[in-house]
Amino acid sequence: MTNLRIPSSTYRLQFNSEFSLHEARDLVPYLHDLGVTDLYASPLLQARQGSGYGYDVVDPTRLNRELGGEEAFAGLTEALRQRDMGLLLDIVPNHMAASAENRWWADVLRHGPDSPYAGYFDIDWQPGRPGLAGKVLLPIIASPYGEALENGELVLALAEDGFRVHYRGNPVPVRPDSYRDILGLGPAGTGGQPDPDPVPQQLEELLAALDKLPPRHDTGYPAAFREITGRLWQLYQTNSATRLLIDKSLQAINGIKGEPGSFTRLDKLLAGQHYLLAFWRPANREINYRRFFSISELVSVHAEDQHVFEATHDLVLRLCKAGLVTGLRIDHIDGLYDPEAYLGRLQERLTETGEHPGFYVVAEKILGHKKRGHTSDLGSELGGRGMSPTNEALPVSWPVYGTSGYDFLNLVNGLFVHGAGLTELGSIYRRHGAPEDSFQKMVYQLKKRAIARLFNSETRTLAEQLGRLAEQDRHGRDLALDQLEEAVVEVIACFPVYRTYLRDLTLTDRDREYIEKAVALVHRRNPGAERACEFLRRVLLLEFTPDQTQDQQQDWLHFVMRWQQFTGPVMAKGVEDSAMYVYNRLVSLNEVGGKPDAPPVSVAAFHRRNRAGLQRLPHSMNATSTHDTKRSEDVRARINVLSEIPTLWAGRLEQWRQWNNRHKSVWNSRPVPGGNMEQLIYQTLVGAWPLRENEVPGFKKRLADYLVKAAREAGRYTNWQQPDEDYEKALVQFAMSILDPGGDNPFRQDFIRFQATTAYYGALGSLAQVLLKITSPGVPDFYRGTELWDFSLVDPDNRRPVDFSARAAMLAQLREREAGGRAALTALARELLESWREGRVKLFLTYRALHYRRNHPGLFTGGEYIPVEAAGPGAGHICAFARRTGESWALVVVPRLLALFRTGNGGRGGTGKPAGAPPPLDPPLGEQVWGGHLLLLPDEAPGMWRNILTGENLTAEPAGPEADAPPGSKVLPLAAVWQSFPVALLAGA
Template identity: 45%
Template sequence: MGDTDKSFPRIPISTYRLQFNHTFGFNDARGIVSYLHDLGISDVYASPYFKARKGSLHGYDIVDPSALNPEVGTEEEYSTFIRELGKYGMGQILDIVPNHMSCESENPWWMDVLENGRSSPYADFFDIDWNPAIKKLSGKLHIPVLGDQYGKVLESQELKLRFEEGAFFVCYQDIKFPILPETYVLLLNHHTEDLRNLVSNDNPHLTELLSIVTALKHLPPAAEKDEEKIGERYREKEIIKKRLLALYLESTDIRKFIDDIVDMFNGKKGDPRSFNLLDGLLAEQVWRLSHWRVANEEINYRRFFDVNNLAAVRTEDPAVFRETHKLIFRLIAEKKITGLRVDHPDGLYTPSQYLEKLQRECFSRLVFMKPPEDDHEQSDFGPEVLRQYERLLSSDPQYRPFYIVGEKILTRDEKMPEGWPIFGTTGYDFLNSLNGIFVDSKNAKTFDDLYAKFTETKNHFSDVVYENKKLVTQVAMSGEINTLGNYLNNIAEKNRHTRDFTLNSLTRAITEVIAFFPVYRTYINSWTVKDRDRQYMETAVSKAKRKNPAISAFIFDFLGDVLSLKFPVDFSEEDKKEWFEFVMKFQQITAPVMAKGVEDTAFYVYNRLVSLNEVGGSPDRFGLSLEAFHGQNLDRLKFWPHALITASTHDSKRSEDVRARINVLSEIPDKWRECLTRWSYLNKMKKTAVEGQDIPDRNEECLLYQTLIGAWPLGRPDETEYDVFKKRIKEYIIKALREAKVNTSWINPNAAHEDSVTSFIDAILAISADNKFLEEFEPFQKTISYFGMLNSLSQTLLKITCPGVPDFYQGTEIWDFSLCDPDNRRPVDFNRRRTMLTSLKESMAKHGPDLKAGLKELIEKWEDGSVKLYVTSKALTYRGDNHILFMEGAYMPLTAEGELRDQVCGFVRQRGNKAVLVVVPRFMTQISHFTVEAPFGEKVWAKTGILLPDEISGNIFKNVLTGEEVKVIRRAEKRVLALADVFSCFPVAMLEGTMDLGFKKEPI
């Protein structure tokens, strides 16, 4: 499948994403390796499987990056899985999480910080502001985790003091917060006179207790920074815990004393004063607990987006990099990992520098062939190894020793950042361009009008984005924005020309600029700002200035100067560093605001055609021209030939097959308008009126109908299956409404609205004779499903043959009608897929070289998914056998002629004297003489054909998918492949030349 022997990097031919968790472990993965190999997959693409929070379904909430997740499997089970991959020559790409960790009780680093504050060796591992503008948080870590106001939680006894294994903790639900050891004195000194009354002064247990108290008083404080003193603190506090535990176990009197103290500090319900003791103890800790809502304004550690229990780590610190990557590098040295997928690189301080170091360290492990005994800094590998790497890099600046791709989300027309030493993105850019060519752009205006009329709104998508990015900065991430505002205010105070700018105006200016920021982030990492980054900064500042005439233009100019590092001539080095640090922090915030404001809000508000609402997509761009699609493929071949290209991922808003169905609506706007109007009329009486508003509203209704069209099960489900489907739809719609933040939200769930929506769904999906909606919906949906099937086969073949490395999300080799997570993380029935593939291969083998009869059966029973599995396995196998052609070969767009020329997409992949023509249909509803009973051949395609370029001299091509020979014909002196022949019995085609094609052009 690929080169795994001597040279590196190992470039995958195709990848298959597996989601590891407690329901699917290493043994399960080992069991399907042979199936994936038979399918044509070269590399497993694994979700994170380092130790994560208990019960994690996705693995991104890592608590220990130095250990495998025990819920996924043991070290031996992992090794067995790796050996099985090796048996078939398959590689493994691992998804790694350098940006954040779960900050809960299971994370020993986080717990150490809570117990030891600034003196913890891990205090600087996390991106914590120990000196925030809010003075009450100075020296403290603010943890917004409580379900209600602190006082209410305290007095309802939800915060419980515990004594365990010689240490004191405060527990909230299943979360533990360690007490500062030096504050044990507040506990052990409380009511000691009661203990003295029980035992004599010379009692050895009392003497030991008093000795422990004395030792506690002499502990170096939590704010200690001297390394020798910190070492003393760690030694002594652990000795004290052991002594205290031994004393607790040995003496019934001491045990009773400590238990009574714990009970006393835990207070009594109904007696507010009884909680003063615990309140006082908590006030002395280095952490401060508060209501979770407070996080939006006062949190002082950087999070992953707005998720409170995912704390950002400072990977730019060499110690943090070393500790978080130890296991990764060991597995690379042991050849157990052959590639990496870097999650959310935009959250890193300097992504390019991180990726450069990652490549350098991977190179070192590959040269050593085994992990060094002391896996520390790169210097441990010796200067010769590093010199070797630098020599290779200087001779070829594009040299990449290890296959790494980054989850970089590119916005409309944005290019990859220059100089990133990786092989490309994880494929969202391709996903959106592929999806775009199946959306009929000529109907954009019609869709605008029907959506505006039906929803009675006239919002442009750009306005929706602006408003919702502002909403995120003001609600979900106002704490981060306030921190930036204070930082900028401190900068302004130092100059007499800017000192009069108020904190409030500066913070508002930051909010407005971020709301208009056109990309996820910029990548300034020195005092020299690249033109690309400067342009993005200036564009955002200019738009913000025009939008806000009430804010002084001088404030925006000042902010623009800081962001572009336009230093005054008299600036000192310290002044420059201060501006630079502000820019670095600013850059880390724009990406999560874009993600939360656009992907997780605007995409659920703007429901014109929801198949366009995909990560990295531009829903305002209604479709993509074939010229643009081919142009993007040519660019990828030239600059990023080994980037992943995909159609579904674990983060997709909808699966590829759901989008393929919904895209069909773009072809039939008049029919869609009629359906929307009719269905809304039929279901009007099923709505609930709350405070004069019909629920769901028209926009929500528009989303619901499109979702039902896209996710509707094939065939007639039994009662149990139908109930499961309805439950999935209700869960999805509630999530969508909360993400939209219009009538309900995660922060303020509107139970009345949500209950009304779910009741509406139950009513319109009820199986009953008088449900006219279902009576009309099902036949329409069934027709859409058929055309969606054709779309899906087309996009599947394009994904496998376009420039790049095709990636398959688990289960999508057959029909998959999943919605966004967690719906798309449901268990996959691999036994069914394995059986289907075996039966498929046996069935097709029986027909010999003439596959027409077998293909006819596949089309007739298309609903079982075998036809998609056939296209996937046949095309992947061919790609594997000819991988150099697809990895390095040229790409030439093909032109069609005839009445249906716009209904076909085609191109040539060529290397040397071998060429493969890929041709797929689109917009099939527009073929007036198309029928489900006779979808192919002369009756459909009439005189439409593909024009062959002069470079291709062959006259006979073999269809890889059907086994047929297709002959070139001449029309008006043009060499043509008639689509009636190309699509004689199957809806997509991959044609291989059977003779010398005479195309000598060098690959791009």
Template identity: 40%
Template sequence: MGAAENGANAAKVEELLGALAEALARGEGVTPRPASTYRLQLHAGFGFDAAAALVPYLDALGVSDLYLSPVLASAPGSTHGYDVVDHARLDPELGGEEGYARLAAACRARGMGILLDYVPNHMGIGPWNAWWMDLLENGPSSVHAPAFDVDWTPLKSELANKVLVPVLGDQFGRVLERGELRLAREGGALAIRYFDHVFPVAPRSVPLVLRHGIERLREALGPEDPSLQELESICASLEKLAPRSETRPEAVAERAREKEVAKRRLAALCDASPAVRAFVDENVAAFNGTPGDPRSFDLLQRLLDAQAYRLAFWRVAGEEINYRRFFDVNALAALRMEEPRVFAEAHRRVLALLRDGAATGLRIDHPDGLYAPAAYFRRLQACYLAERARALAQARGTALENGAEALLLERLFAELEAGRLPARPLYVVAEKVLAAGERLPEGWDVDGTTGYELLAAVNGLFVDPAAERALDALYARVAGGRQDYRRTVEEKKRQVMSSSMASEINMLAHRLSRISETDRRTRDFTLNELTRALVEYVALFPVYRTYVTRRGEVDARDRAYVEATIARARRRSPLVDPSIYDFLRDVFLQRYPDGLPEAARGAWLEFALKLQQVTGPVTAKAVEDTAFYCYVRLVSLNEVGSDPGRFGTSADALHALLAERRARFPGSLSASSTHDTKRSEDVRARISALSEIPGELRAAVSRWGRVNRAHVRRLEGRTAPDRRDEYLLYQTLLGTFPDGGLTPGTPAHAEYVERIQAYMEKALREAKIHTSWTHPDEDYEGGVRAFVAGALASRTFLRDLGALAERAARAGRISSLAQVALKLAAPGIPDVYQGTELWDLSLVDPDNRRPVDWAHRARALEAIQAELARGPEARRALARRLSAPDALAGGEAKLLLLAEGLRLRRRERALLLEGDHRPLAAEGPQAGHVVAFARTLGGRAVACAVPRLVVRLQDQGGGAPRWEGRLPLGGLAARWVDVVTGTVHRGEAPALAELFADFPVALLASE
């Protein structure tokens, strides 16, 4: 490109940047922050058109933005969409491009936005994923090899330039000799089939099949036959292809082109020549061998050995797999989003939706899995602005050439870095789990998180801290001794690192060993010593990951975590040479010794970047998918983002969190139930209420142990269930027991038993104590299934269970309303999970993805709106009627509160998105049972007051809390209106009895 052309491009880009800056200053192109979101789980049975049909109902509910599970093409039959197989297409099973266009139009017609769940960290792999199939066919020489995080030089030399694919149901030799691996011809391509799996045959190995016994064909046709010559020519062209270790771009492109030419030629030859077709198909049959004749499979093994993949027994994945996965899920391969071309290809379709207004924001799934999250979010914002700039250029009739495109993106990065453009023009929230006391990294160009930290804090408000000792004693009795949660997490991290993620740890340890060998002061560290130190470090690391940058920068936050963890590991490992931990610390914090060569510094940095991609998955598997099912003191605390070792949340701690949220990330979602929560908000609230009656819980657990003893199965040296699993079951039943009870022999009873059995099976396997996903123990699982069925068939047990469950539910319903009110008024954006506008007693997925009765909810909302339309007195009467103790079980009170709160969010959008957070303190003997705060902006105010720990108050009031005391409102307004009841409150300190007279919670707006 000449200097003149460069100059013209630069001038064009600068002009475009000026126009973009002016548009952004007018608010054009800055995606609006939602007032609220409503999450829908899409799948083949509930796609885009079904979602569009709900838009009128959700609009009437007050929702501002639809929040959709992943919409890009996923593996056929996917029920969640996180196994994306094609970033360029909208999922045809959901309705494809046309269906999505109808949904977007329905939302646009009602002024609603669409928040999309986007998955950058990984893809679903299989025959539907063209990128993955190309990788398997061509190895490092694949056009798409840069997309996947594959270690092409792994510890096992036999896997050099190969991908380990652990899909076989048995040892490789047994599978092969049973004839389960079959070679097949599909047109001009050869493939290996294993039941539903398909694996391409590497181009350079195809001649092994085509040339096998070719003398027969030569004798039959004669050496001058054109068909024979074409076949030999095809073989020669394939043999001349660059080897799969070749990664030069021009060689990769030539290989990709020529292999497809050869496939077309072979297909045409087989169509044109019956003799060649018969010869090739006979060879295919010969390669497939004969079961019972082991030597007949030698040909197929030789062919398989020549591939860019190695098929293996699925159980070897934990130790030998050499592609990075999503956690330990073999079917989800991690992507290298740090590569600009990979990023561009993976985001092209979703950025076009955002550019065209068919989507208005993104929820980014699992950014902790990314190589460099901060850089990813900066690139996402820059590429979004690039799309806006292209749209401006098109409107002006200006064309951007390739050189100008690259320059535009470069300049956008610079403008964002310098702060001359809005830092977050695109609304983005990150699914980031924050440990207790952890803050979201400063350098992320996001509006906030998906809200796990708020969920955990609000959830803890309804746990009585005074009950901790009593529940500790009860849990010690059922668990057979005291169990420390932090030690449990450390133990489970070690378990994960020695099993499902052993390969990742082995890879890191060998990297560290190679680094140690480069310095005479560290070369005597043995591999075993380094591995032990690494495992200890990861086991003790207190958060999911650090964020060392690709430039080797380590911020103060991460430095403090690393230093503290190294110090603790050193204390815990008296037999390990302390200097090993000093070495590990220095490598991670990039403290290079004098004279370290540049290449060695690169190895240090690469180790640090790889290590922080491993600590997150290890922690997630050990905590959310293991420890949460092993440590069951009070399982309402076992929630994503929570620390079950911390017994509840104080009001002061909640206010501190809300104040920081308002100051730093007010665009965060305020979630209470999500597709990832272990229990719904309503189940958690009911279980938390048990903390207020620990004596009753202890007595009930003792009674039920005696009543159900006959259902316990005696196994060799143990019982099924053991006492801890039985205690988990009782908490689960108390949290999910249907309002109105159960009658054995009815369909509802059978469905409930099946749900609980399915949950317990998942819980047992996740705990990995008596059984697991990889090694199921049918005897133990069968014993627990029988126990659940036997216990729930007993009318005596059901009556006793139902009585305590209803006692917990009465308090839990009040707590659930309080959670809704808090998230409606708190800094952040209230997020509603599908169906939870009424009571929802769901457990972890797939239980929380059961079909929702939308018609029932729509009818209930219409009835409420009809009553509200009758005027103020009807409004107040409706609120009283729906929230009366006997009527609360219906759930319409929750729907009423949510609908009125969401409408308030629409009316007071700026106030509730940007307003200050002011804690309010109640006065009087019940002050500790009230949490309250106000939001203020420009002379307007909204106040929220909710009860907590209400069991004793209900007992004293004969079912409904009896209130004493007042709530000073800080002189913010002289007159307030309760948005639910319509009640007008005057004065600066209304009585609590007045605030909660007509409804269990108060959501007030100043007049």
């Protein structure tokens, strides 16, 4: 292949019935004008009807007709080609929809293990439960099976593709050898009917043909079966005698509500199928197919099987080879049996060599953390050693260009959190309702809860597999199954990362370290599990005994590789979807891939990570908001400001709690909300409160929905399995009451006054993050609509429609204004900053920086990364670096922790106000704020610079004694760099 392309920037679009490929095609000119080089699409393969996100694929061999299908896709790719733009496609190799719309899945339900697609899906056909052998447990019923049956909710009907059983619009097919029983026509033609109606000859011929169908694996079977069911459907519609016979049979089988005995035939019919319909709530203890996390509607596939790989990837590979798709994002890489083998096969099919660098592929991978060091004082946090928030790295053997960007998201977000302030927020949190447990202990408990509630069946299956291994080992033979299951639970609950990647009999140091640490932690927390854990440890580390055969060694390896597919979902449900809704010290840190109890990121740590990224994975994605983030980048930036003003926050929090106690309802003898949830509410308001009064009513509805989701995810007083509507109603009622604009509610106006500070300084922090994302090593990614202020919460809130026409009109106006020359550009930058609430300032920054990046690809894709130091009393509030390739230079300068800087702790920029006073809400520009602060330029840096954002020209000066720099050094005064705009992108002249 020759069409290998590395994007300069990506823009993520979410496709669904409300935003199709047609709309995306019309959007291409705007994205090109914005400076984007590659469109980044959510899954485009055929998904379930009405899918809101595309991850529930039902047919990977077709483009989604609901999005416009092949014709619309061709229109989009042609529009991209005309502007030399690429298309990065999100694909889902791990799972498909467990839906009758999925013809492969439907065939498995109809024919069971005999289906040629039975091996496509990760199904245990011989589970431990009696009566489930050869069947798939389907947890689709909202009540116990017997109740649903006798209430007439299970209805047998005929459709074009044969007989189906319907449950609330969810059809499941019936096996062909049940057809004679349905019609009451046994082998002898009577089927036990006391007075059978004459059987139409054509119907008897069809049933005879059904009896003579070839075996299911025969290539002629599908066409023969389709012909029979098609003719049966046509006969039913056109032949009155056939319709009468079938209708009478169905009526007799479907029973009469209130007459339990009338459902015996339907019950017997269902018992003979290749599936077992079950009540969804307890089904987590019995389900016998691997799911995407705990979502029973998504069934995992055997992507490691080459035949399955070819079937599920054929269309995607053809689109890539045709140059229509130029990059891939691999969803849920940790769900695969052997991620490295999958990625290698993918690259081999895409590049015909498998060599790397090859086709542009990034993996959705959440990297783990190691806690080392803590920065507790202003000096060390701002200028000294700090921790990089991401210490786990992608396996070096993976043929990918990097991750989808959560590691950068948490890195850059942590740069705008103040360490000492975060420590003080911890004290405030403990005074006002924090859980007693540390975050790490909370994670341990919630992972165990997730296993018990959501993954009981998977845990038992692993324990049974481990038991079979133990039976063959002299040191494991006398371990009881419950001991082994306890060991499985404990080690997974203590596991520090999402998974290991052992794939053969060679263990890496990385994987050994994580396994040893987990087992050691179990020994401390649960000494009673030590013997079973020690055996499990030996298996996970493949510490074979001398007498083990090769087959036994392979059995151990297979267990480990299955185990590895399970640890990630437990981590996700225990941490991302539970602990991060319970631990509310500073919720802007509660993000996918984040570590809420970790110290912030220092400037030095930020530079270290960027330099390492440039060396190892220079084209990894840099994200700040995604479809999966808990909060948008702008919401997080606002909440981060609380770490800079903890004294002010503590005072308001105390006052608000006093004022709002009267709005709390009593539920189970508890006031709702408790202190922990109340802090989540206030921080959410700080982060997501709209800038316009007319948006408040809609925001209140969004807030209500969010709080219910947050409470269910936390799982303390309500949950998804058993929602407590009384608690949820009390929670929402509290939030709506405190936001009532009535005169006897002092909270709302006081909150709005306080939130003005977090909104303003959060906006400044957001601008800094945008520029860092665009100019740091990596590929900057923009989530739909975030080029303006976006105050979205977790999905589905972050999937609301985006007004692209308004954005396009704003951009056109900005481009017209900037065409007036340097003076016009400077005036425009100042004007946009003054009117920051409109959001045009963020659009302007994004547009100017992306265009500069697109026009200088070598500078940012492979250019050197050179940290630049600052001098002055507030030097720790400055993050600066240069990018260089040859004679081309760019200099990036952003401020950080500005609210702290301007309350008196940053030298001349401070106001001298007492602790707890709010910082000023005027632009932090020029000599009055930044006088006495200098950038110490690298020795070879140019002396002349042009500000890409404002058009201003700057000249470096010789370093004076105040700069504490070597003789002959050059400096740039910060007052000049930030004369008109609070962040700077300078081009060397």
